[in-house]
Amino acid sequence: MSTSSSLNIEKPTLVINKKRIIANISRMEEKSWKSDVRFRPHFKTHQSATIGEWFRDFGIRTITVSSVDMAKYFAGYRWNDIMIAFPINVRQIDGINELAKAISLHLLVEEFEVAKNLDKLLYYPVQIWIKIDVGYNRTGIDYTDTEAVIRAAETIKGSKRMTLNGILTHAGHSYNLRSRDSVTQLYAEQVNRMNFVKSRLVNAGFSPIEISIGDTPCCSVVERFDGIDEVRPGNFVFYDATQLAIGSCTEDDIALACACPVVAKHKSRLEIILYGGAVHLSKDVLIDSNGTKVYGRIAVPVDNGWGKILQDLYVSALSQEHGIVKTDAETFGRISVGDIMYVIPVHSCLTADLHRRYITTEGDIVESGKY
Amino acid sequence: MSTSSSLNIEKPTLVINKKRIIANISRMEEKSWKSDVRFRPHFKTHQSATIGEWFRDFGIRTITVSSVDMAKYFAGYRWNDIMIAFPINVRQIDGINELAKAISLHLLVEEFEVAKNLDKLLYYPVQIWIKIDVGYNRTGIDYTDTEAVIRAAETIKGSKRMTLNGILTHAGHSYNLRSRDSVTQLYAEQVNRMNFVKSRLVNAGFSPIEISIGDTPCCSVVERFDGIDEVRPGNFVFYDATQLAIGSCTEDDIALACACPVVAKHKSRLEIILYGGAVHLSKDVLIDSNGTKVYGRIAVPVDNGWGKILQDLYVSALSQEHGIVKTDAETFGRISVGDIMYVIPVHSCLTADLHRRYITTEGDIVESGKY
Numbered sequence: 001m002s003t004s005s006s007l008n009i010e011k012p013t014l015v016i017n018k019k020r021i022i023a024n025i026s027r028m029e030e031k032s033w034k035s036d037v038r039f040r041p042h043f044k045t046h047q048s049a050t051i052g053e054w055f056r057d058f059g060i061r062t063i064t065v066s067s068v069d070m071a072k073y074f075a076g077y078r079w080n081d082i083m084i085a086f087p088i089n090v091r092q093i094d095g096i097n098e099l100a101k102a103i104s105l106h107l108l109v110e111e112f113e114v115a116k117n118l119d120k121l122l123y124y125p126v127q128i129w130i131k132i133d134v135g136y137n138r139t140g141i142d143y144t145d146t147e148a149v150i151r152a153a154e155t156i157k158g159s160k161r162m163t164l165n166g167i168l169t170h171a172g173h174s175y176n177l178r179s180r181d182s183v184t185q186l187y188a189e190q191v192n193r194m195n196f197v198k199s200r201l202v203n204a205g206f207s208p209i210e211i212s213i214g215d216t217p218c219c220s221v222v223e224r225f226d227g228i229d230e231v232r233p234g235n236f237v238f239y240d241a242t243q244l245a246i247g248s249c250t251e252d253d254i255a256l257a258c259a260c261p262v263v264a265k266h267k268s269r270l271e272i273i274l275y276g277g278a279v280h281l282s283k284d285v286l287i288d289s290n291g292t293k294v295y296g297r298i299a300v301p302v303d304n305g306w307g308k309i310l311q312d313l314y315v316s317a318l319s320q321e322h323g324i325v326k327t328d329a330e331t332f333g334r335i336s337v338g339d340i341m342y343v344i345p346v347h348s349c350l351t352a353d354l355h356r357r358y359i360t361t362e363g364d365i366v367e368s369g370k371y
Numbered sequence: 372m373s374t375s376s377s378l379n380i381e382k383p384t385l386v387i388n389k390k391r392i393i394a395n396i397s398r399m400e401e402k403s404w405k406s407d408v409r410f411r412p413h414f415k416t417h418q419s420a421t422i423g424e425w426f427r428d429f430g431i432r433t434i435t436v437s438s439v440d441m442a443k444y445f446a447g448y449r450w451n452d453i454m455i456a457f458p459i460n461v462r463q464i465d466g467i468n469e470l471a472k473a474i475s476l477h478l479l480v481e482e483f484e485v486a487k488n489l490d491k492l493l494y495y496p497v498q499i500w501i502k503i504d505v506g507y508n509r510t511g512i513d514y515t516d517t518e519a520v521i522r523a524a525e526t527i528k529g530s531k532r533m534t535l536n537g538i539l540t541h542a543g544h545s546y547n548l549r550s551r552d553s554v555t556q557l558y559a560e561q562v563n564r565m566n567f568v569k570s571r572l573v574n575a576g577f578s579p580i581e582i583s584i585g586d587t588p589c590c591s592v593v594e595r596f597d598g599i600d601e602v603r604p605g606n607f608v609f610y611d612a613t614q615l616a617i618g619s620c621t622e623d624d625i626a627l628a629c630a631c632p633v634v635a636k637h638k639s640r641l642e643i644i645l646y647g648g649a650v651h652l653s654k655d656v657l658i659d660s661n662g663t664k665v666y667g668r669i670a671v672p673v674d675n676g677w678g679k680i681l682q683d684l685y686v687s688a689l690s691q692e693h694g695i696v697k698t699d700a701e702t703f704g705r706i707s708v709g710d711i712m713y714v715i716p717v718h719s720c721l722t723a724d725l726h727r728r729y730i731t732t733e734g735d736i737v738e739s740g741k742y
Contacts, residue, residue: 010462011440044691066692069382086692087634089646090709091381110635114708138693139635139644172690263458264481264510273510275460279724283654319543320415320720321437321457322509337485338461349691353650354725 007304007363009259009340012280014351016238016358016366017305020255022054024236028219029058035225040064040083042214042234045349048358048368049077051237064214064232068095073369075103082106085170085214085232087131087139088114093121100124100161108168110140112148115155115162122161129168129212130156134193136172143169143193146200153206166210166229167197174217178289180247187218191227220248240348241297242286244309256358257299257306257342258351260323262335270332274315274323276343282350283318292316296343298325305361306342315343378675378734380630380711383651385722387609387729387737388676391626393425395607399590400429406596411435411454413585413605416720419729419739420448422608435585435603439466444740446474453477456541456585456603458502458510459485464492471495471532479539481511483519486526486533493532500539500583501527505564507543514540514564517571524577537581537600538568545588549660551618558589562598591619611719612668613657615680627729628670628677628713629722631694633706641703645686645694647714653721654689663687667714669696676732677713686714 007015025041032039041055042064052063052074062081065071071082072095082099083106099105101124109115110131130152133140141148149167156164171190177183194211201209212230213219219233220243238256239249260276286294296315299306313331317324325341335341345351352358358366378386396412403410412426413435423434423445433452436442442453443466453470454477470476472495480486481502501523504511512519520538527535542561548554565582572580583601584590590604591614609627610620631647657665667686670677684702688695696712706712716722723729729737 010466011438011460067382086646087644089382089632089634091632095381111708114635117709137640138688138690138695139637142639261460261462263460264485266510268513269508273458275457278653278655278721282649283656283721284649285654317509319509320724324509337482338488350649350654353691 007259007359007361009261011261012276013259014355014358015257015259015305015342016360017255018054018360018362020253021051021237024239024253024255025055025058028231028233028236029060031223032225032231037225037228038062038230040212040230040232041237042066042085042232043074044070045234045237046352046368047370048366049074050366052077052079064234068092068099070369071099071105075099080104083129083232084108085168088118090114090117090121096126097121097123100126106165109152109156112151112155115152115159119155119159119162125161125163127165128156128162129165132167132169132194132197134169134171134190136170138170138172140169143197146197149197149201150204153201153204157206164206164209166208166212167194167201168212168214169194170214171218172215174215175242175246177217177246180221183217183221183246183248187222190218195227216243217246217248235349238348238352240351241294241344241346244344245286245288251309254344256348256352257344258296259301259340259342262337262339262341265332265335265337267332270327270329272325272327272332272335272341274325274341274343275321276323277321278318279320280351280354281315281318281323281343281345282347282354284347284350286346294346296323296345299342299344301340301342304363309344378630378730378732380632382632383647384630385726385729386628386630386676386713387731388626389425389731389733391624392422392608395610395624395626396426396429399602399604399607400431402594403596403602408596408599409433409601411583411601411603412608413437413456413603414445415441416605416608417723417739418741419737420445421737423448423450435605439463439470441740442470442476446470451475454500454603455479456539459489461485461488461492467497468492468494471497477536480523480527483522483526486523486530490526490530490533496532496534498536499527499533500536503538503540503565503568505540505542505561507541509541509543511540514568517568520568520572521575524572524575528577535577535580537579537583538565538572539583539585540565541585542589543586545586546613546617548588548617551592554588554592554617554619558593561589566598587614588617588619606720609719609723611722612665612715612717615715616657616659622680625715627719627723628715629667630672630711630713633708633710633712636703636706636708638703641698641700643696643698643703643706643712645696645712645714646692647694648692649689650691651722651725652686652689652694652714652716653718653725655718655721657717665717667694667716670713670715672711672713675734680715
């Protein structure tokens with residue numbers, strides 16, 4: 001395994017491939033444009049003003065974030081149409097009001113009580129989306145609970161500061177699927193369920209009602225965005241080992257890897273020890289088709305980045321700073337202490353969140369805005 | 372559940388109980404002193420110069436860290452006897468030399484080839500410990516492999532810059548135990564195995580050979596540190612839900628919790644949604660005695676901190692920013708959106724690593740040195 005890469009890696013470092021990122025953005029933007037839906041990418045994945053500019057170059061002006069702090073960060077970089085796709089945290093009402101004064105702020109409501117409370121605390125107008133649960137069972141009003149949806153809509157309509165934009169969902173259960181066909185089916189199911197809720201709202205006199213969906217698998221797999229008005233994928237900017245297992249992307253679309261120095265080898269167990277642990281990769285785990293726990297896949301280093309993913313190697317365990325790579329005899333023999341191995345993360349959002357900067361395969365530093 | 376705490380929590384915040392931290396340090400320091408062993412606490416858990424001073428107040432001058440960067444950080448705060456308890460990363464040789472010039476630097480070697488290579492790259496003297504594997508199977512020379520141990524010792528002895536201090540282990544498999552008796556047995560086993568290695572080295576003419584051990588469960592459970600020369604526990608400063616399950620600590624020793632705002636409730640599933648996810652807690656998981664996956668335990672808020680751990684509640688799932696708490700009907704009814712719940716982390720080291728500061732139960736901000 002070569003150590004000749006011109007990237008000077010001293011310690012676990014996130015390397016991004018800008019060309020692939022641009023291609024991933026371009027593909028999603030074009031599909032959105034052709035489908036006549038608004039593209040509101042989720043910036044929680046990269047959390048970087050610089051990468052944000054790469055989106056802006058495609059004419060994108062509407063974004064999604066997952067916290068008030070992240071909204072403040074991007075608002076500071078001239079993003080002025082931001083959705084916080086997270087249940088409203090009333091303890092941050094000062095930050096919410098500050099943002100609502102400055103930009104077009106979109107918020108989620110899933111309970112009429114929260115909407116009622118928010119109405120009393122808001123000083124400036126905000127755009128509201130009712131969060132619907134189409135089967136993920138994390139947050140949102142169950143799509144069959146028309147009464148609760150109507151009650152939330154009435155509360156929003158009765159408010160001076162809140163404007164009802166529509167309904168929103170995140171079909172996060174798509175992450176458990178392992179074929180493009182099943183993802184396509186889930187897209188159809190979530191769109192049907194969202195249109196069912198929309199029809200109930202329209203019948204009750206609430207109109208227009210837009211539909212916003214979010215998950216990277218559905219957004220990546222379907223050819224057209226029919227039956228909806230907005231898409232909010234985030235992970236697609238980098239993709240990762242989970243998206244590869246789902247079928248959301250090919251190996252050549254993955255745009256982020258963690259370069260890790262090899263610090264030890266254990267011949268009797270055919271294990272390679274990486275400087276690269278839970279604090280660099282996150283402990284998110286992928287169960288592969290054999291039931292094996294995978295904490296990352298391994299790619300060979302090539303000039304300025306990584307090449308093919310090695311099929312028989314994987315990160316089998318992580319402690320705080322160590323990663324253990326299971327290998328085969330042939331690969332084991334080719335690797336030396338001091339070499340670099342590239343880990344394709346299980347979940348690029350969580351891995352990226354652990355670092356404050358990226359280095360591109362061309363060697364440019366890209367700061368992230370975490371904190 | 373009360374929201375009357377005088378700590379003004381807006382978002383997921385690490386709260387530490389300084390009295391408990393001081394008591395945890397005091398107990399370990401006293402046991403070390405009575406056992407006549409060196410106490411070299413691992414600072415990777417808290418990563419904070421301020422908390423470091425609380426150790427210094429007990430006369431502690433020798434510490435352990437897990438990276439070159441962490442060593443540099445603490446060296447900048449007058450710590451001048453530091454062990455980097457991680458396999459040497461030769462790609463950071465400049466940082467290693469910089470540290471070796473300034474302080475008494477202790478490093479780990481587990482392969483004679485690495486020692487040979489290091490010898491060529493070092494400009495200043497360093498203290499070396501041979502890493503032994505007593506059964507954890509992560510890193511280190513297997514304790515039965517006398518040949519490899521002797522070969523490493525010879526390489527170190529033949530080096531101009533390296534001084535052999537002794538042998539070191541981390542019995543991380545103690546984290547899988549669930550009773551104080553089994554931990555006590557593991558202590559005896561690891562001490563026997565280390566003394567076996569020591570006797571082989573002494574017989575081969577290497578002397579004196581010190582023995583250093585590290586894991587928090589063994590260091591917490593045994594009454595005296597017999598048969599060794601140094602202890603390096605780290606986690607004990609905060610403890611966590613895993614240590615509680617092992618029996619390393621009582622509930623009243625746990626000194627860190629993550630205060631999380633409640634942002635939604637789902638009555639049909641008796642679930643509470645916290646603003647507090649994988650980026651605040653880490654995805655480390657504890658399998659409880661029923662086989663349930665637990666991502667955190669829940670404690671009630673009291674004035675300035677948290678009280679008892681609630682037995683039937685637990686964090687059942689985490690996404691990037693959301694935590695889902697399984698609850699019972701009675702507790703569910705008492706909790707409102709906007710309340711604070713305290714999460715006792717599964718693994719306090721990983722949780723602490725995700726934050727840049729703590730707030731004490733008295734309301735003081737304590738910065739951490741992460742980055």
